[in-house]
Amino acid sequence: MGMGRLRCVVLGVMLLVLGAAGTGAARPGEECGRHVVERVLHRMSLEEKVGQMFVTYAYGDSAEDTDPEMVAANREAHGVDDFRQLIERYHLGGIIYFAWSGNVENPRQIAGLSNGLQRAALGSGAGVPLLISTDQEQGVVVRVDYPATQFPGSIALGAGRGEEDARTAAEITGEELRAIGINQNFAPVADVNVNPRNPVIGVRSFGEDPRLVARLTAAQVEGYQEGAGVAATAKHFPGHGDTDVDSHYGLPVINHSREELAEVDLPPFEAAIRSGVDAIMTAHIVVPALDGSGRPATLSKPILTGLLRREMGFDGVIVTDSLGMAGVRQQFGDERVPVEAIKAGADMLLMPPDIDLAYNAVLEAVRSGEIKRRRIDASVRRILALKLERGLFEDPFVNEERVDEVVGTPEHHAAAAEISDRTITLVKNEAGLLPLEPDTGRKVLVTGAGGYAGSAADQGDRSTLGSLAAAMEGFGVETEVYETGTDPDASRRSAAVAKAQNSDLVVVTTNKAWTSEGQQRLVKELLATGRPVIVAAVRDPYDIAYFTEAETYLATYSYKPVSMEALARVLFGAVNPTGRLPVTIPTAEDPNAALYPYGHGLSY
Template sequence: MNKKTFRKASFILILVIGSGLITSALLKTPAHKPLKKQSKSLTTDKDEDQWISAELAKLSTKERIAQSFMVACWSNKGKEHLAETEMLVREQKIGGLIFFQGERDNLQEAIQQMQSSAALPLLIGMDAEWGVAMRLSGEPRFPYQQTIGAANDLELIEKIGYHMGVECDMLGIHMNFSPVADVNLNPQNPVIGFRAFGSNPQQVARQTAAMVKGIENAGVISCVKHFPGHGDTDKDSHKELPSVSHSVNEFESKDFLPFKSGIEAGTRSVMVAHLNVPSLDPSGTPSSLSKVVIETYLRKKLGFKGLVISDALNMKAVSEKYGKSEVVAKAYLAGCDILLFPENVSDAINLIYSKVESGELSKETVNEHCKRILKAKYEAIVHKPMIKRRDPAPERKLIINQTYEKALLCIKNEEDHLPVDRVDKPIIRIAVGTHTSAFRDRLNDYAKITHYKYFTAEEAVKRLKTIKLDPNAEYILDFHSDAQRARNNYGFGPWKQVLDLLPEQAKATLVLFGNPLTLQNETEFPKTVKSVLCGYENTAAAQERTAQAIMGAFDIEGKLATDINTQWKSGFGIQVKNNGRLKYSQPEELGLNPDKLKEVDDIVAKAIEAKAFPGCQIVVAIDGKIVIQKSYGTTIYENGDSITNDHIYDIASITKIASSTTALMRLKTLNKFDEKTDLNELVPEYVKDTPYADLKAIDLLTHQAGLTPWIAFYKRTMENGELNPSIYQKEDKGVYNRAVADNIFIKDDYWKTMLKIIVETPLTGKKSYEYSDLSYYFFNKYIEKTSGMGQNEFVDKEIYQPLGLQTMTYLPLKKFNKKRIVPTEYDKEFRKQLIHGYVHDPGAAMMGGVAGHAGLFSNATDLAALMQFLLNKGQIGDQSIIKKEIVDQFTACQFCPGNRRGIGFDKPTVSIKNGPTCDLVSPSTFGHSGFTGTITWADPENKVNFVFLSNRVYPDADNWKITKMSVRTEIQRVIYEALFEARRKKTDNK
């Protein structure tokens, strides 16, 4: 191998490693706090200077000129185009490529193809203002700068910049032509608009600096553009030359500020726009070709020493006037180090070279341009630090979600219409546009909603006229546009016509997913519209976050970053406080280590492998934010369906708190229950003249009334191992109308016999804690009598519907497909069948499925929502379903230390150890467990909400591996360890 070949091979190896083309094995990066500048490699400035001098000496004058050429390349244009580009690399020895449309795979193939033909490594650039998705199909994108500017969180912006840089680096892109530093002073701007942070120069300056820091800290060259400021134009420089009439003072006090800030933050390049700026250069020379603009203002006034880049030289603002070669030469002579998108490359190089030969251009100037480019290549490629990175996807998801959260704007909220507190009245959603499903799906997680969907406003108007809309419903009207520019009302069409079709009495929330400038000609809305939100973009993340905000999962605090009109100006935004509903989030929002939480997966996997249960659901919320919502395993061991978050479990004795206790708390709130009263006052018809009459409700609910733990009622209804036909029938007919299981119906009044059996059972005489189901048979009847409806109807009307709980229910087969319900035990003794969709507990089944101690079904998410409601002291926003003091009373230990129980609720042991919880919970924790393999705990002190649902009783209730393996307490331990670790780190970082 000769020296030249060896040198070329070495550059290729350095390039491949340095550019991130083989970084899949190195995906380890510390999560940044704020971001720290990545340290340079151990090489010194002297090493850099020596390398630059050595490489410069190897290049001819033409080759030095060619280093300034960054030619356009499309990785999806086919072999012929790539071959032509490769020829320019090989023969003209151009210095770089800017890549446009393509896909991830063909981009990387194209980069490798071009780099293998380059004598010096090519500097690869891309317009990636909202990430590489701006140019590559199939890639997820970051929010637009307009949205980022509205979010106005500098730490968040820095992180976005960092992740954009990481994304570029992993694809072999060294230079991101971002951020846009233009101050968007003209709402009619046809080319900047949504690409800019906003219209406040000082705010844009701070945001530009943050974005620069992020991109540069990822090891990628940032580029602030478009100097001297493209924000106050009404023409598109792709088509014609715009003019900016600002005075020098206006430029310096407004337009220059973000560029100055970006330069101070460390940007390594500045792009110069094609603009006519008479106050800066009276000659009429476009700024990109103006030595005055570049040397006097950018270099001297702002002190910029990095790479000056021309805007694309094929743009009609300059190309049509000066010609394809001459425009390139003029940009070079004006001071541009990188000539972007030159055409007629060979001719342009020769033209510039001729100016060297004629003396119009000095060799020293050529060398200065080339040295700056070699310096950039040295830093970005040749001696770029090796950066170990972890998978960026989780943090990327978080920062995108947080951006849409912070940007979300409320411009109207009449009568405090938002958030939607109670959802126990009809909600109708009318969606107009495309890609609307993320909003629908998240709304459905909070409430039962009727959806109408139309592709255009015209279609909506036509079809809604044929529908009789409920005047008493709550309405949500969401309009979706994937456009950001002014055409067709920013892609929304005649959306206001749809509002006119609402019933006069209706109350509606209007949501616009797209550019808020669609409102620039609006000042008011129909009286039916009580609240208006702007989501800025029609992305799944924007929709999902907006749906959560509407339902009250987090505060709305967005402020406009740009004037819409004289009514809604920069800085305007109405704050909307959350109502305490659970927020769907991720561990990273709370600083939880996702690697630590993977231990939960390991615990569950081992339990399923050991056949402790076929499958399970876990939901964990901390500080009101769901950080785990996972399903594992299958419904049954043999050919079972995979468990999803929508599956419904028999939650067994959790019914005691999720139904009976909350019902009693609600009745106490209504002054219809007093825990100090005795059963003779509550249900005299069943206990009069029995020892049970004097038992106080509080003693029954804390399990210290001396009741026997359990009665096997079903055994008294069997003869010779078979069901007594006088009590049961196989069909639902006559008085045999309460389903116990498939093809088994019990007499509708047999529950009276069960209550009689209870009161005939002697009390134990103990006044100490002994767990018993039996008191809840009486509370069931008290709730029915007091409310005037079945217990299932009462809790549904008073608790579950207002909270939007859609799976928590008794008698699930009346509401859900059987496949959605997880089976429990194969009952060999009583019902002699697989119990599927019917309550597992025999006594509750004999009550017809609606009992005080068992019978409730739910998924983990609904149970977590109920527990969060209790953590929120029984409140939904400003509405009190259960009084705060009643929640505090019932969830507190009543008779510690002898009895750990709250009123209805289980509690940790007084010592915290050797109890139903792990030993890291606080004493204020409350919850309950269920025989079927379920548990829920809420910790007010640590704000932890933990739900675990399983069917450990399948196929045999004698399987207690879940307890022997401490599955639930060990999962709880992992959660608390992760939380405490995050808190320690947060404290250490302060």
Template sequence: MSLNKNLLLLICGTILGFNLSAQESKINSPEFLKYENSKWVDSIMATLTPEERIAQLFMIPAFSNKDEAHKQEILEQIEKYKIGGLIFMQGDPKTQLKLMNDYQLASEVPLIGAIDAEWGLGMRLDNSISFPYQMALGAIQGEELLYEMGVEIAKQIKRSGLHVNFGPVVDVNNNPQNPVINYRSFGEDKQNVARKGIAYMKGMQSQNLLATAKHFPGHGDTDTDSHYALPQINHPFERLDDLEMYPFKELINAGIGGVMVAHLDIPALDSTGAPSTLSKPIITGILKEKLGFKGLIVTDAMNMKGVAEGNEPGEVDMKAVLAGNDLLEFSDDIPKAIAEIQKAIRNGLISQAEIDARCRKILAVKQWVGLDKYEPIPVKNIEEEVNSPEAQWLNRRLVEASLTLLKNEHSILPLQNLDTLKIASVSIGASKTTDFQKSLNLYTRVKNFQLERDATASEIEELNEKLKDYNLVVLALHDFSIRPRNQIDLSPVVQKFISERAQMKNNIFSLFKNPYVINSLENIENSEVLIEAYQDSELTQELAAQLIFGGIGASGKLPVSIGDKFSAGDGLDLKGGLRFKYTAPGDAGMDAKKLGSAIDSLMQQAMSAKATPGGVVLVARDKKVVFHKAYGLHKYSDTIPVEKTDLYDLASVSKISSALPAIMKLYDEGRFDLQAGIDDYLPYFKNSNKAGIPFRQIFAHQARFKPWIPYWKNTLRNNGSYKWNTFKKDSSSRYPVRISNDLWLHRNYQKKIYRAIKKSPLEQEAKYKYSGLVFYLLPGIVEEITGEDYVNYLDRNFYNKLGATTLTYNPSKKFELERIVPTESDFNFRHEEIHGNVHDEGAIMMGGVSANAGLFANANDLAKLMQMYLDMGEYGGQRYIEASTLKEFTRTQFPENDNHRALAFDKPYLEYRGEDSNTARDASSESFGHTGFTGTMVWMDPQEDLLYIFLSNRVLPTRDNTRLYKLNTRTQIQQAIYDSIEN
């Protein structure tokens, strides 16, 4: 029979005196019912007295954050009355499981354990995951993720020793002022609510965890909280049947095991004014007989004023049993409740057989969830298991799928042309830099401002003045409460600020609040860009920032209507994948545990061996950053921890990160020829022994060039002192090149370096020999070809467009020293600790600007450039270099000469050499990258779409520290990355 027919028959049957037979509906009975007359249930029933069978109908509250006296009180009720179960409230998983094991040991009949875990264990327990609230889940398109969430939540609840989840909430929230359901509902669309509820329920029950739909017959259209008073719903039966009860009917038909009854006064269903929890017409007449529900019927908490007001403890429980409930939670007086039910039996209001049937139902649930074979559950590792990488990734996917883009005028999102944007962010309601702002800064430089919720007019005026310097402003409205309630707690002037900004161009709004708040924000619907994130958490903030820059897309649809501003179902689709997505390893087909534990172990080994005081490791696959972690300290002797945002000296990684992208771009433009020689671009080299040697050979390191020249040694006298005409202690127009605070180099010394390179002899044989000599010349060649300052050219054509704002020379001019990791203590040349300046002596003598060394960056910004290479010249919707060029520059050039190198890029050895190899065993022959003297490594593998970055300062305190090489830390980590890829 079709769903519509069922509904029509139900309504008709109701109008004609409730003559509809439940047997006419196709209902999937709860699975546990098959155990009602099992041998195990029979055996337990035989041990229970009539009084104890009544006691099985009760579930009392238990806390895992209270004292020993509370535990003893619970134990007394278990041993004295043989209660049926416990509902756990606040605490933590580890303590809860320990207690549940103790309680089970004390109980002759296994206890059923329940918890309100509507959005996971985090709803009640510390140190556990909270998945998105149901309002956010209602925005998700499709139900697959809801099923997965149900499975995961079931596993976590069972791991913590429990068996029932009092969820999902399937109330249709059609009252924006609802104080108790609201964000706990999937929304106002009854069909969406039903679909989401069924998926969530089926996921849980697939793991033999009993799901409980609540709050029957529907708590969505109230403006009263039943915890404090009895709400009244004055809709006619037809409306209640068509809307409020619709999801319950669908879940019953789908086989849900439990239904929780709300405390509501519904005259159309029961004219006596009795709370629905105590209403036989509602529970027995409608839920059992008319809807055909045979599963477990549970009361909402019996201590809530919606039912307790005007009803004595004990008596109210008896009334609930008479109404048709099977399981009562939060009874205020168990002995009195038992006595009242016994009295009702004696008075013929209910039979012992009816009590026995309900007891059997509860025992059947216990057998279905596995309590017939109960064994204590191990406590060890519980918190690690309920916070598993798989659960974290699922949570991330749920949040990502919920994000709803309500406005995107002129297709502002995803942001493009970063080099044209000067961006400010304003976090409203925050007093310090938010996770949202930190995440925005992963993509490019963003100036952060905070605006307190009670900011004054003068503070707002000052902020507006500062914002005039920016051509794009990203505003975030944060929540100020634990739960995303429908309230605005902002001063009038802050609300006015929001209203004015919403009407301006180039302002992006992201709301980390209940969507109903939109109706209270004047003009917010007129903003060019409006993102609804539903709640305020670290994860929603991170992902909303990624949405703005195109790291992820948007597919969420508004689950509720917002006045006349937006309708349920509104939401724009936006494609992601434009830039990095910061995500979990599972998102890229990698094992998070293998990846994290292996890298952690290898880094700890390196730091313990004093191979490096710290470092940063970044891993990306399929343009997804799946691992990015900082380790250790800046120096062995200090307490400054390494941060992911810290800048490292890239050393020879500069070779592929500075002049090389410029050269490849000029090659695309036909302005650079690989068959040309140095003399073709620097006439000074005509008539030298290097004239005519093609760049193809030079970049592949088989041009017979000497590996290096110790330029700095030529500046010293035999006694070790500096030559007076080369250095001075103070700067001047003749000595403008800073080597150290007390050492300034003559302005013409760069010419001496050129001369030394020009005059250096050539090796006898044209075979592979690594040489950095030409990279001192490349900045000059780029300037000669382009007529533009070398650094400006790189910034304009690459770094600024990529949003790679820490890729820079001479970083101490732009960044605080605390953000720059020091390198060697130089006792030979500069006689100081190298901090904020390039480690390489030749590069510092070039003013810190060379293609041989000198570039600094944090791992994240360096990754953007490397990802552009990995994507064959494209990133962020822009093409920087032609794919054919990158393929040419990254292929091995002279394999016939036993030379594994590409053009400037390093490649794996032609044959793997074990521990002596330059890469991991599994690095493909297509892979390419480079290493650096200071302990850096970048490597890209197109075959696996894999990017690996390792930054360290292994040269601290001295370059003689070669432990990093001996441990093979960099390549071992690289192999661990390959090992984590799931086939």
């Protein structure tokens, strides 16, 4: 027996005996990896294999959180007390973290939770380490907030146009996730947002140009996987960018032809596959050109097996979007959805609304012969191979004492600031108001809509308006902050107008004002004061269509402090704006008529 083969056998024996080898052994090669996967697969029971195909959440900040509220929430959701019991009962292949489930209080706590979950997984059942995932897209979808490094999000990277910036943002995000035990990120978003009315994708996309989205998707896959060693997940296949229905609450229909799909929707996923993406997430959308049955893609064999597997050649893990979303629950009961998803070609089933019902439904489908055991083996083989590739069999644990050396370091924050500087887009500067003169001592009202719940006063400099005001004060002006919210009523608008009349300059931020008549009225009323007004859209860039009389307008695409600080540098000319629109801004009257074209952007 050759030395390579012997080493592979030794590693396989270690895995069988210990559940996972935490000895720091070198990662096995491809042939050895296949051998290890087959040995682990061979010793697993059917119950353990099916469990590997499920990913869900639990409440609590530790593996055995005894807080009465967390225990009660877990009992109501899953019939268990804590994470450990959930993992042991269902032999789970993965766990997903959220803020609303109390999982992500601070980096060290998250690292401790991750280690506790891995110990629970290795100490029970098949002893297979967990994929621990979250949605750290950056921008508007973030689960691990400050002090973790925050970036402005996909559409802002699209405005910056830089592949290297996209790669760096993913690598830093991935390094910080890995340091706290999160080894899979449900990002990047590969959807091409060609519909400005899209209620669920929007700024989560890199833009409307398939070539740009493909380039930045590939760059982020490389940043996550090659740079940080975290599994990337391109989503939402076959493309959620042209819909005006949110699949969380309804079932969207994408009426693109096969030609349009090939030209618009599929190129970013093709680029992700060429870059070796570990996983692809499905969309709960109906695509008649691909499957005339009316089934959403998540449950469609022609789409998942026919298109993604056979035509596009993807051999990684297919993970569903949340099975609790309305878009996947309209045609089948909750006990049938996971079965139909597996039959369609899915490998991992995310967040079924009733884990016990879903798990046992899949077991019954296998025992009855509806799903062949070899079909289950095929999915589990891919899942195990992914875990092996990401080094989880070698050592799934993280060093809790070193978290602060990686998460939110000055170097990472500096990189985020530099990238954000290249994303701000100056759309309109008709009066020549910008750049502002620094050190004037003028009184500036910073008002409008922020991005976080609560008021700017509650959050201080970490709020949208608070961070913008603090950054502006660094240029020698005096600021007053008055947050009006995303739907200001007449009294709040009147208060803002009164404050504007006592100010030398007004900066008003808008957050999806194209959906808010209150915000539109606020901007118009501020413009009517005669004071100089700068409008900054801190989410969707489309807002200008609803107050075209504004003479000064910028798009930041993000309400995060890092973007507000970049905005301040642009306002005062410390940074020359170089961002270019990654989408077309249509007129308010006609979504097909361009007010500002793709690629528009001014500089000083």
